[in-house]
Amino acid sequence: MVDLARVQKELQECNRDVQVSGIRVSPKADCITHLIGSIPGPLGTPYEGGVFNIDITLPDGYPFEPPKMRFVTKVWHPNISSQSGAICLDILKDQWSPALTLKTALLSVQALLSAPEPDDPQDAVVAQQYLKDYQTFVGTARYWTEAFAKASSLGIDEKVQKLVEMGFPEDIVRSTLEAVGGDENLALEKLCSA
Amino acid sequence: MTFYGHCFRQSNRQSPIFALELAEPKFMSSDSFLGVNLAGTMSKKRVLCKFFAHGACLKGEHCEYSHDWKDPSNNICTFYQKGACAYGSRCRYEHVKVYQSQSSASSSSKTYPSQYTCSDSIHAARPPGPVLGTVGHVLGVSSEAPVINRSFLPSGEPAWAENSGHGGIPEFSGIGESRSLNPADHPICSFAAAGNCPRGEMCPHIHGDMCPICGKHCLHPFRPQEREDHMKTCFQRQKHLEALKHSQEIECSVCLERVLSKPTAAERKFGILSECDHPFCISCIRNWRSSSSSAGMDVNSAVRACPICRKLSYFVIPSVIWYANKDEKEEIVDSYKAKLRSIDCKHFDFGNGSCPFGTSCFYKHTVKPGSSLWDSTLMPDLYGSRILDVDEAESSSDEENRDVLRELFKHYRPRLPIGVEADDSSSEDLDVDDALAPFLMLGALDMSDLSGEDNVM
Numbered sequence: 001m002v003d004l005a006r007v008q009k010e011l012q013e014c015n016r017d018v019q020v021s022g023i024r025v026s027p028k029a030d031c032i033t034h035l036i037g038s039i040p041g042p043l044g045t046p047y048e049g050g051v052f053n054i055d056i057t058l059p060d061g062y063p064f065e066p067p068k069m070r071f072v073t074k075v076w077h078p079n080i081s082s083q084s085g086a087i088c089l090d091i092l093k094d095q096w097s098p099a100l101t102l103k104t105a106l107l108s109v110q111a112l113l114s115a116p117e118p119d120d121p122q123d124a125v126v127a128q129q130y131l132k133d134y135q136t137f138v139g140t141a142r143y144w145t146e147a148f149a150k151a152s153s154l155g156i157d158e159k160v161q162k163l164v165e166m167g168f169p170e171d172i173v174r175s176t177l178e179a180v181g182g183d184e185n186l187a188l189e190k191l192c193s194a
Numbered sequence: 195m196t197f198y199g200h201c202f203r204q205s206n207r208q209s210p211i212f213a214l215e216l217a218e219p220k221f222m223s224s225d226s227f228l229g230v231n232l233a234g235t236m237s238k239k240r241v242l243c244k245f246f247a248h249g250a251c252l253k254g255e256h257c258e259y260s261h262d263w264k265d266p267s268n269n270i271c272t273f274y275q276k277g278a279c280a281y282g283s284r285c286r287y288e289h290v291k292v293y294q295s296q297s298s299a300s301s302s303s304k305t306y307p308s309q310y311t312c313s314d315s316i317h318a319a320r321p322p323g324p325v326l327g328t329v330g331h332v333l334g335v336s337s338e339a340p341v342i343n344r345s346f347l348p349s350g351e352p353a354w355a356e357n358s359g360h361g362g363i364p365e366f367s368g369i370g371e372s373r374s375l376n377p378a379d380h381p382i383c384s385f386a387a388a389g390n391c392p393r394g395e396m397c398p399h400i401h402g403d404m405c406p407i408c409g410k411h412c413l414h415p416f417r418p419q420e421r422e423d424h425m426k427t428c429f430q431r432q433k434h435l436e437a438l439k440h441s442q443e444i445e446c447s448v449c450l451e452r453v454l455s456k457p458t459a460a461e462r463k464f465g466i467l468s469e470c471d472h473p474f475c476i477s478c479i480r481n482w483r484s485s486s487s488s489a490g491m492d493v494n495s496a497v498r499a500c501p502i503c504r505k506l507s508y509f510v511i512p513s514v515i516w517y518a519n520k521d522e523k524e525e526i527v528d529s530y531k532a533k534l535r536s537i538d539c540k541h542f543d544f545g546n547g548s549c550p551f552g553t554s555c556f557y558k559h560t561v562k563p564g565s566s567l568w569d570s571t572l573m574p575d576l577y578g579s580r581i582l583d584v585d586e587a588e589s590s591s592d593e594e595n596r597d598v599l600r601e602l603f604k605h606y607r608p609r610l611p612i613g614v615e616a617d618d619s620s621s622e623d624l625d626v627d628d629a630l631a632p633f634l635m636l637g638a639l640d641m642s643d644l645s646g647e648d649n650v651m
Contacts, residue, residue, distance in 0.1 A: 009450045063448060064485040098448040098482050099472075099501035 002062045007032050007102075014103040023106045025056070033058040036072075037106050041149060042114040046141035047075070050149025053183055054109065055085075056102065066096035067105060072183045074148040076141040078118040078127040087112070088122035148185055159184040163191065242267035269384070282427075283402065283412045283420050286388060289381040378416035387412035407432050434515065441516040447502055448478035453516075464516050466526060467507035470500045476512045483510065509556075531556060 014025045022040040035056040041047030052075060057068040069092055071085030079088040091100060091108050100108075121127030130137045156177065162184060163173040168191050176194075180186035243259035245251035247267060255261075271287035273279040279289065383399035385391040387410055391401065403413040403421075407428040413421045438454075441464070446453050453475040456462050465479035474482075483497055499506050511530045517523040539557035541549035545565030549555050561568050 003449060005451070006449050013450075061485065064482050094496060096496070097499075097501040097504070098478065 001060060002033050002058050004032060006063060007058065010101045010103065011035075013101070021103070021107070023103055023110070025102050025106070028055075033062075035102070037069075037102065039106050039110045039113075041145060042110055045114045046138045047077075047113050047145050047149065050145035052113075052149050054106065063098040063100075066092045066100075067102060068092075069105065069109065072180065072186055074144055074185060075113075076126055076137070076144040077113060078116045078121045078123060078130045079112055081123050082126055083123075086122060088117075088120065159187070163187060240265050244268075283382060283414050283417070283424050284387060284410075286384045288384065376416075378414070380416075382412070382414050437515040437518065437522070440518060441514075444473045444516050446473065446475040446478050448474055448482065451475070454514075463512045463514055466511040466513050466517070466523065467500050467505075468509050468511065468527070469507040470503050470505045471523075472500050472502045473516055474501070476510070479510055 011025055011027075014021075014023060018024055023037065025035055025037045028034040028036050035058070037054040037056050039052050039054065041050040041052065050073070052071060052073045055070045055072045059065045059068060069087055071080055071087065073085075074082065075085070076082055080086070087109060089108060089112055091097070091105065116130060118127040118130045126137070129140070159177060160170060160173050163177075164170050166188070173187065173191070176187045176190050177184065180190060241259050242263070242265045243251050243253075243257050243261055244267065245253075246257065246259070246261045251257050251259075251261065269288045270290050271279050271281075271285050274285065274287070274289040279285050279287075283289075377400070380400055382402040383391050383397050385393075386397070386399070386401040389410055391397050391399075391411075400415060402411045403415055404411050405413050405424060405428055407425065408431075413424060442452065442454050444453055444464070445451065453464055453473065454462050456475060461475060461477050463476040465474045465476035467474075467479070479501075482501060485497060496504075498508070511527050513526045513530070515526075517526060534556040535558055537557050538544065539549050539555050539559050541547050541551070542555065542557070542559045543565075545561035545567030549557075549559065
């Protein structure tokens with residue numbers, strides 16, 4: 001069973017110094033085991049200026065099992081799948097410790113953005129590019145940040161507007177956006193596949 | 195009345211009934227002394243009801259004990275008389291030695307054991323001067339009618355009767371005599387020891403010296419051993435309380451709660467890691483260490499490591515207090531290990547099971563005769579060379595083990611293994627000590643090596 005008291009404490013703690021860390025965690029819906037976290041792209045990296053949303057699912061064993069984290073914002077990074085958003089980070093797998101919190105885990109993910117490990121890649125294509133053609137990698141990463149990580153900082157109404165203009169009915173757009181945690185790209189994907 | 199007192203001293207041995215009648219003409223007829231039961235109820239009526247004293251006697255008027263504040267209370271600690279009062283000088287009840295009263299009781303007549311001693315002690319107790327008072331002293335005392343009434347208490351209650359000589363009416367009897375004999379035999383005032391004696395200077399008891407630690411007047415001036423014991427326990431308690439106070443603030447890094455503020459008592463314990471100094475509550479750290487590999491975590495590198503510093507620890511020590519320094523930690527660890535050593539290992543099961551921790555197990559491994567290990571390995575060796583080695587190498591600490599084992603196996607007669615000639619004389623020679631030798635060796639092996647696997651998860 002998830003330690004709900006601890007999760008509540010973590011959320012309070014995290015939201016207290018959100019101005020300093022820039023890391024936000026909030027429940028996705030009523031259920032506290034599904035959360036959405038967001039981290040700002042680290043300065044001096046191609047991800048600077050973007051805000052990256054991460055989908056967090058707490059397993060039953062939390063905090064004795066690591067939380068499941070996945071990027072919902074598309075990222076061009078050797079250790080993050082450009083397709084699924086899966087993160088390759090040891091502390092989210094076998095090196096998890098119950099003394100880590102959602103905030104510290106997100107900080108680690110943020111650190112991963114500024115220090116890629118191309119030798120232990122999650123996305124082989126990106127890793128290849130990083131090793132062989134670093135300039136192109138930086139360009140692509142920056143382009144993806146501009147295209148996906150900044151758009152998501154739009155207000156919800158603007159996102160709805162944008163999708164409605166594409167020809168989807170407004171009520172469906174709103175519910176889909178809500179379901180994916182406000183990410184317009186994911187909502188578009190979902191709307192198209194529906 | 196003055197005459198009665200004198201009479202007591204002269205004649206009580208020969209005619210106790212006469213003396214009694216004189217003393218208590220109103221309450222007791224001579225008839226009442228012929229019926230034991232009647233005497234019993236009478237005496238009970240004269241002892242102040244414990245419950246009444248606290249305003250909580252449910253029996254009311256039907257209570258067999260007195261509900262009159264004038265009557266004295268039976269304030270003798272029966273645990274002390276049995277030799278085991280845990281409160282020592284802090285006990286709220288009188289610590290009266292049983293042998294004193296028995297000796298004096300035996301000197302009195304058998305039928306009314308308390309009469310002689312009671313009356314005698316009145317004389318002895320009241321006068322501040324010489325114990326064996328002159329007639330003048332006796333007269334002075336005896337003229338106080340209530341003194342006689344209060345102290346004259348034949349009783350049907352065994353504990354009471356036993357002690358009526360010296361401790362039965364502690365306020366008035368016993369004091370003079372015991373003070374004159376040896377002040378150490380006299381109990382200190384329990385009211386003063388508890389904080390406040392309403393009688394102050396008038397109190398007939400010794401008021402204890404003030405304990406510098408707890409601030410109570412509970413140090414017996416004439417019992418150095420008891421003083422020392424009290425100071426020691428008081429100091430330890432003080433230390434414990436301080437440690438507890440420091441521990442209050444400490445949070446578990448896993449559940450993020452204060453360990454000592456958890457809802458249930460079982461959770462309000464720290465789990466101390468052997469190799470580092472990071473605080474966790476016992477349930478969190480045990481939960482983490484027992485979390486299976488389902489999450490894909492490596493048992494040796496992740497799960498057994500401290501969640502904070504990732505230093506590997508092989509065992510966790512439960513403790514209600516958090517330590518302030520290395521020595522305190524060592525003390526906690528040592529006392530924990532000592533406690534485990536006295537508990538039989540359930541895996542080992544007296545030789546029937548197998549303990550995964552083997553010789554590094556913290557628990558006690560004893561082999562019982564008839565267990566599978568006993569049958570398979572130890573019996574043949576009884577006649578082998580190992581016995582001699584063990585016997586020679588036996589240390590003094592094994593003596594204790596040997597005694598325990600001898601006690602355990604005193605009805606055991608060693609069986610001879612198949613193939614060994616059952617020679618009568620040889621089996622006579624084989625005494626219990628020899629039969630026990632392998633166990634002693636086994637014990638020595640088990641206890642000597644305590645490092646290794648984590649068996650206290």
